[in-house]
Amino acid sequence: MRTTEIAIIGAGSAGLNAYRQARKYSDSVVLIDPGPLGTTCARVGCMPSKLLIAAADSAWHARQATAFGVTVSDIRIDGKAVLERVRQYRDRFVDNVLKGMEAIPNADQIHQRVRFVADHRLETESGEQIEAQRIVIATGSRPAIPGFLRAAEDRLLSNDDLFELDTLPESVVVFGPGVIGLELGQALHRLGVRIRMFGIGGALGPLQDSEVRASALKAFSSEYPLDADAQVDSVERTDSGVTVGFKDQSGTLQNETFEYLLAATGRRPNVDQLGLENTSLTLDDQGIPHFDSATLQCGDSAIFIAGDANNHLPLLHEASDEGRIAGNNAGRYPDLRTGHRTTPLAVVFSDPQIATLGISASKIRQYKPDQIACASFAFSDQARAKVLNRTEGMMKAWADKHSGKLLGAELVGPDVEHLAHLLAWAVEQKLTVERLLEMPYYHPVLEEGVRSLLRDLKHAMEH
Numbered sequence: 501m502r503t504t505e506i507a508i509i510g511a512g513s514a515g516l517n518a519y520r521q522a523r524k525y526s527d528s529v530v531l532i533d534p535g536p537l538g539t540t541c542a543r544v545g546c547m548p549s550k551l552l553i554a555a556a557d558s559a560w561h562a563r564q565a566t567a568f569g570v571t572v573s574d575i576r577i578d579g580k581a582v583l584e585r586v587r588q589y590r591d592r593f594v595d596n597v598l599k600g601m602e603a604i605p606n607a608d609q610i611h612q613r614v615r616f617v618a619d620h621r622l623e624t625e626s627g628e629q630i631e632a633q634r635i636v637i638a639t640g641s642r643p644a645i646p647g648f649l650r651a652a653e654d655r656l657l658s659n660d661d662l663f664e665l666d667t668l669p670e671s672v673v674v675f676g677p678g679v680i681g682l683e684l685g686q687a688l689h690r691l692g693v694r695i696r697m698f699g700i701g702g703a704l705g706p707l708q709d710s711e712v713r714a715s716a717l718k719a720f721s722s723e724y725p726l727d728a729d730a731q732v733d734s735v736e737r738t739d740s741g742v743t744v745g746f747k748d749q750s751g752t753l754q755n756e757t758f759e760y761l762l763a764a765t766g767r768r769p770n771v772d773q774l775g776l777e778n779t780s781l782t783l784d785d786q787g788i789p790h791f792d793s794a795t796l797q798c799g800d801s802a803i804f805i806a807g808d809a810n811n812h813l814p815l816l817h818e819a820s821d822e823g824r825i826a827g828n829n830a831g832r833y834p835d836l837r838t839g840h841r842t843t844p845l846a847v848v849f850s851d852p853q854i855a856t857l858g859i860s861a862s863k864i865r866q867y868k869p870d871q872i873a874c875a876s877f878a879f880s881d882q883a884r885a886k887v888l889n890r891t892e893g894m895m896k897a898w899a900d901k902h903s904g905k906l907l908g909a910e911l912v913g914p915d916v917e918h919l920a921h922l923l924a925w926a927v928e929q930k931l932t933v934e935r936l937l938e939m940p941y942y943h944p945v946l947e948e949g950v951r952s953l954l955r956d957l958k959h960a961m962e963h
């Protein structure tokens with residue numbers, strides 16, 4: 501039996517931050533993870549996906565050059581070279597994480613999977629018992645793959661194995677136009693892979709406003725076959741790959757065969773095999789313990805949950821923040837502190853990009869209409885967007901009519917990651933629309949579109 505003051509389960513982005521914080525309070529902290537180490541973000545998430553998108557963008561820009569009177573001839577994509585670069589840079593990001601872990605004493609690390617056998621007791625795969633006064637759950641998430649997609653057998657891919665392919669496939673059917681599907685599907689398409697994307701119920705990325713969603717859908721479906729509300733009848737592993745039977749837009753049944761099937765159908769928090777049923781924690785219908793998002797404490801226990809494991813805001817910067825808050829509180833327990841939660845901000849690195857920030861469109865719909873002012877702006881009218889030949893998309897923003905403060909926005913358009921940051925910082929600073937209009941705006945920049953949006957928002961507040 502091993503005893504420790506604090507045990508951190510999971511050495512991902514949340515767990516590593518939790519460990520560093522907890523160590524400020526105690527020398528008796530263990531970090532438990534069976535590996536592979538290096539974090540989901542660096543190994544199979546944020547970083548390799550952005551590397552693939554960077555390759556796709558360069559192919560796309562070369563193809564788009566003709567619109568400017570520039571002809572780039574003989575564009576060839578070397579699939580092997582593309583994936584080799586992805587892995588080469590990915591490995592450097594992973595190495596950086598692993599180097600950072602060298603500062604953690606070996607005695608503090610346990611390279612095994614664990615599960616709870618009681619509130620304060622964990623058991624490793626090899627049967628060792630660990631008694632811990634406080635515990636942080638930071639076990640992350642994994643791809644959630646619906647059963648019918650498993651019919652693709654050895655041709656089924658997720659983000660865990662896509663980047664390991666030797667070369668780019670000839671064709672991929674993508675299930676799930678969420679964040680991961682939109683990013684990877686479009687990148688594959690732009691790298692010359694024949695793709696088709698299927699969704700359910702019309703959902704698209706994180707978008708909740710129907711107009712903004714329609715604008716995004718128009719942009720993506722004009723570039724590659726995308727049915728966000730598809731009727732898929734069958735998925736079958738055939739001699740030539742994976743054959744998908746689906747109804748096309750006219751309702752006619754079609755069969756199309758692809759080399760691979762990419763499941764981008766969401767992620768499942770890693771809490772189901774943690775033995776949480778052996779604790780006194782109250783679990784929700786997904787098996788996630790009830791927790792306080794400000795302290796990350798589960799109920800009134802000495803157990804905390806951070807990162808993708810709690811499914812609250814499954815994003816890298818949130819996992820890092822939550823790890824810090826949970827580790828700090830595990831160190832201080834029972835004298836807990838409320839952690840600072842930043843304004844929600846999410847970006848999809850598609851093209852056009854998608855971003856959401858602040859109070860979501862669906863929450864805004866619950867406010868009384870006389871409380872909220874709303875305005876929208878289409879990039880088709882924007883000077884710099886026209887210069888760049890990137891006029892797809894729109895922005896919608898909402899503000900509090902009484903205080904004049906900006907509350908949130910949804911954006912689809914060229915490089916809106918930057919506009920979204922600007923607006924998220926404004927929401928974080930509790931700035932009013934009027935104050936934002938007093939800021940400098942250079943010319944000609946995409947930010948002038950933000951000024952037009954804010955002017956309309958001010959007008960909507962006044963009338």
Ligand SMILES: Cc1cc2nc3c(=O)[nH]c(=O)nc-3n(C[C@H](O)[C@H](O)[C@H](O)COP(=O)(O)OP(=O)(O)OC[C@H]3O[C@@H](n4cnc5c(N)ncnc54)[C@H](O)[C@@H]3O)c2cc1C
Pocket residue numbers: 509510511512513514515532533534535536537538539540541544545546547549612613614615638639640641659680770773774806807808809814815816817819
């Ligand atoms: C393809 C893809 C692209 C993404 N792109 C972005 C992006 O651009 N921007 C962004 O903000 N976010 C992005 N994300 C999300 C981001 O990667 C995650 O939110 C973040 O990595 C979660 O960190 P974490 O610490 O919660 O989990 P992880 O980093 O997954 O760490 C969890 C750790 O727990 C360990 N573990 C699990 N179970 C046990 C157990 N029983 N015992 C011991 N250890 C265990 C695992 O081995 C793992 O090391 C992306 C995700 C994916 C999949």
